[in-house]
Amino acid sequence: MKGSTLAMNKNKFVYAAFLAIAFAATLSACKDKRSTGLEYARNMYDPIALNPDQAVDTAHVPSFKGHAAQVPPANTKPVGFTEYDDYPNTKEGYEAAGVSMVDPLPVDTVNLAQGKHLFNVFCSPCHGEKGDGQGHLVKIEKFSGVPAYQTGSSSRGGNMVDLTAGKIYHTITYGVNNMGSHASQILPIDRWKIVMYVQQLQKGQ
């Protein structure tokens, strides 16, 4: 008798353990990192206006072809847009920019400080904080062949140290060789601040 009750207790223990594990499993399944969890009034989270980085229902706006981000219509330009058509992405455009473009901003500590910040964010990963071509990405061998501003030679002729403001601006805008165009990331006014700072680095300051 006693033995059989013990066995029954053991059985119960087994069932209880099983239940506990099943319970824990169900609970942990509730915290699924791939889901947003329980939501009330989801429609409040979804904007009525088009969400710039999300897909658009083609039935909603057929002409948008499924995405909200659109190129401006032909022959229009956004407010505050600086045109740069006079200096195309060619060798001639580069040389022309080098001759006739000048930095519109006065060289002062505020502009230089901003230029330094922007340079460190957008340029130093490859060009190095001193412009010596030894940025972090070069040091860890992800990128190579980055010329030093002070001692390197330009792939479009001449020495890096002799590059004029217009040539540097042209390069930031269109890119050259392995360097991509940074026009979409850096506003024209900010590009000039970077140019100002790069010209300081060329002198080794």
Place this chain on the structure above:
Amino acid sequence: MRDISMILKSVWKSLFMISAISVMAVSTVSAQDAKEGRTLFKAKCTSCHALDQKMVGPALTGVSDRHTEEFLLKWIPNSQALIASGNAEAVKLFNDNGKVAMTSFPELDETKVKDILAYIKEGEPKAAVDPNAPKAGAGDDTTSSLSIIGIIAIVVIAIIILVILGRASKLLERLILQKQGIEIEEDVPLKVGVRKMFKNKKFVMFFILCLIIALGSWGWMGMWNTGVHTGYQPVQPIKFSHELHAGINQIDCQYCHNGAFKSKNATIPSLNVCMNCHKAVQARDNYDGEISPEIKKIYNALGYDPETQQYDKSKEKPMEWVRVHNLPDFAYFNHSQHVVVAEDAIRKAKGLQPNEPVCFACHGPVNTMEEIYQYSPLTMKWCINCHKETDISGQKNNAFYAKVIEAHEKIKKGEKVTPALLGGLECGKCHY
């Protein structure tokens, strides 16, 4: 399972060491040249050339087979002069590669060019890239998940063994009792036992109490967490690792999310920003010389052909990233207001280190997130608490507060103050 993989790993490692040493021993004869050449190649050539992929210039593996050394010795230091002199081979090479003029390298003398050619012939020294490194890291990850599965399996097996043993011992007991001639009553089935238990009023009360507590707390927690997406980590269309880009590569947040510092929206970078680096960086070392499948997704979305380096607009297909941080439409949040105007105050309030970007205050240690997830709850309480506690006094150089103080001074003096002075003409005050 783990043991086997460990053994395999060590065998592989020793094999690798032996082969590396033998390769090094064989190649030491010409190593000096190639090593020097590698340094020169990295410094002078890689902005336009790679060994096994077409970049601005053609892929260079086998260049010594395509052209004579005599020709290359003239071409590399000054290709333009060679073309101008009317050399047929030079003109053909120039025309075949899109008439892109190659930089002149007058500083490369004969020995230097020969060093570079020696390096190109020999290729990238294999010992420089350790194929074990990324694999070992991945292995560790799988073992941690494996060990959890293992523990669960052990528990399940233990339970099964317990059940079997229990049955067996009961059977044996019954057999012994039967042998002794003692009749035993049949075992009470579980269902009857449970039914009996529920006839006990005290037990029923206790059971109901437990149920109420459990359901109540579950419901309470559920209500508090409704619409709170902390820890939300959706699967993204590209396996983009912030740990690699922001952590190991130390690229500033602003390089890609450049809207955060000048607009309301932090912006998800468009794919041309990816291409600034990934035109050249293709992670071929990790995929047996093939382009990484994840980087290929960028190319496919842009209609970019890495062979010809041309974009085909008709093949464009936008990347559909899954939004992680989603404020309700009725809540206004401005990134630049926080990361530029309030940077110092937020840094002080959240105790950020000077080398950490201010973004970490709300987005957490992004440089350690292999997959991005929502770090902060983004609830109204969370916003309000921070706005209650953050100290914004003593912001001398802050133009925003300077303007506020200026307006207050005017009000004190009784001068005319218009909403326009307080920024009332900003479009976003009404239209957002």
